[in-house]
Amino acid sequence: MSLLQVNNLVVEFPHRRGTLRALDDISFDIAPGEILGVVGESGAGKSLTGASIIGLLEPPGRVASGEIRLEGRRIDNLPHEEMRKVRGRKIGAIFQDPLTSLNPLYSVGRQLTETIITHLPVNPAEARKRAIQLLRDTGIPAAEQRIDHFPHQFSGGMRQRVVIALALAAEPQLIVADEPTTALDVSIQAQIITLLKTICKERGAAVMLITHDMGVIAETCDRVAVMYAGRIAEIGPVHEVINHPAHPYTAGLMACIPDMSVDRERLHQIDGAMPRLNAIPPGCAYNPRCERVFARCHAERPDLMPAGVTRAACWLHAGSSAAPTLAQGEVA
Numbered sequence: 001m002s003l004l005q006v007n008n009l010v011v012e013f014p015h016r017r018g019t020l021r022a023l024d025d026i027s028f029d030i031a032p033g034e035i036l037g038v039v040g041e042s043g044a045g046k047s048l049t050g051a052s053i054i055g056l057l058e059p060p061g062r063v064a065s066g067e068i069r070l071e072g073r074r075i076d077n078l079p080h081e082e083m084r085k086v087r088g089r090k091i092g093a094i095f096q097d098p099l100t101s102l103n104p105l106y107s108v109g110r111q112l113t114e115t116i117i118t119h120l121p122v123n124p125a126e127a128r129k130r131a132i133q134l135l136r137d138t139g140i141p142a143a144e145q146r147i148d149h150f151p152h153q154f155s156g157g158m159r160q161r162v163v164i165a166l167a168l169a170a171e172p173q174l175i176v177a178d179e180p181t182t183a184l185d186v187s188i189q190a191q192i193i194t195l196l197k198t199i200c201k202e203r204g205a206a207v208m209l210i211t212h213d214m215g216v217i218a219e220t221c222d223r224v225a226v227m228y229a230g231r232i233a234e235i236g237p238v239h240e241v242i243n244h245p246a247h248p249y250t251a252g253l254m255a256c257i258p259d260m261s262v263d264r265e266r267l268h269q270i271d272g273a274m275p276r277l278n279a280i281p282p283g284c285a286y287n288p289r290c291e292r293v294f295a296r297c298h299a300e301r302p303d304l305m306p307a308g309v310t311r312a313a314c315w316l317h318a319g320s321s322a323a324p325t326l327a328q329g330e331v332a
């Protein structure tokens with residue numbers, strides 16, 4: 001059974017003339033222990049999807065329809081206090097900036113032990129032991145001493161390790177990580193991603209990893225969802241999506257990844273920009289940028305449909321369960 005199910009999720013914001021639909025009919029699931037990457041250009045809806053799952057969608061944004069289930073139980077309509085418990089115990093969150101997750105006034109040990117005691121049946125001495133072990137597991141040197149230090153006494157990379165420890169403290173089954181390394185020095189980004197992957201796999205925690213970086217997705221994830229203009233354009237096993245993209249947008253994204261083995265004069269870019277929410281064209285939202293566009297793409301909006309091993313929201317795959325996949329850069 002799926003650990004997380006997101007079914008037909010619609011998120012809206014009030015707008016001068018009616019509403020803006022920021023997430024439009026998003027459906028996917030995450031299996032226990034699985035790492036799902038969510039990728040797409042800025043404004044595609046990645047963070048809103050994560051915020052909806054962890055119950056931190058900021059008003060006036062609201063879930064207008066659809067549902068989110070964790071272990072079969074609906075969590076999108078829980079009272080605030082109930083959702084807070086789910087968030088600590090069942091779902092851990094890691095954000096871009098470690099300081100948003102840490103209280104500057106408390107030692108990291110206090111924050112870790114409070115989380116452990118709140119959610120697990122252990123006494124304070126046992127909680128401290130566990131906190132030290134968590135810091136060790138996340139690669140904090142001299143954890144027995146560092147546990148009594150305050151967040152500002154850690155470097156950015158070490159602070160994000162503490163945040164990972166904090167997210168895992170109550171032994172949640174799911175971690176939602178939203179651009180967890182973007183604010184960090186490039187030289188330590190890979191270490192933190194590797195740590196996140198290793199520690200979650202060891203503990204059997206599933207991860208929803210939101211990132212702009214297709215390279216991170218390739219190295220880390222089991223499956224990937226590619227988002228475009230508030231919808232999922234393609235979803236499938238990571239190596240299939242990367243090597244045999246079924247949606248022209250995915251193929252374009254892949255062609256944007258620099259290939260060091262090829263001497264390219266200029267990095268490929270997809271022409272045009274993602275439409276604003278109040279200017280999404282009829283039919284497929286990608287149609288103004290798509291080089292494979294045809295009449296139906298202007299007339300009807302495609303939902304996800306089987307496209308070889310992946311599922312893609314693209315009319316190229318209508319009526320064919322063994323539709324051809326696109327070569328990288330084919331849309332260029």
Ligand SMILES: Nc1ncnc2c1ncn2[C@@H]1O[C@H](COP(=O)(O)OP(=O)(O)OP(=O)(O)O)[C@@H](O)[C@H]1O
Nearest residue numbers: 013022040041042043044045046047048049061277
């Ligand atoms: N408070 C708000 N009011 C209106 N629109 C909003 C609000 N918050 C977010 N949006 C819109 O929702 C869309 C999705 O935003 P979201 O932050 O999820 O994108 P993203 O893919 O995570 O982008 P980034 O990679 O830049 O974080 C964007 O078009 C954004 O402008």
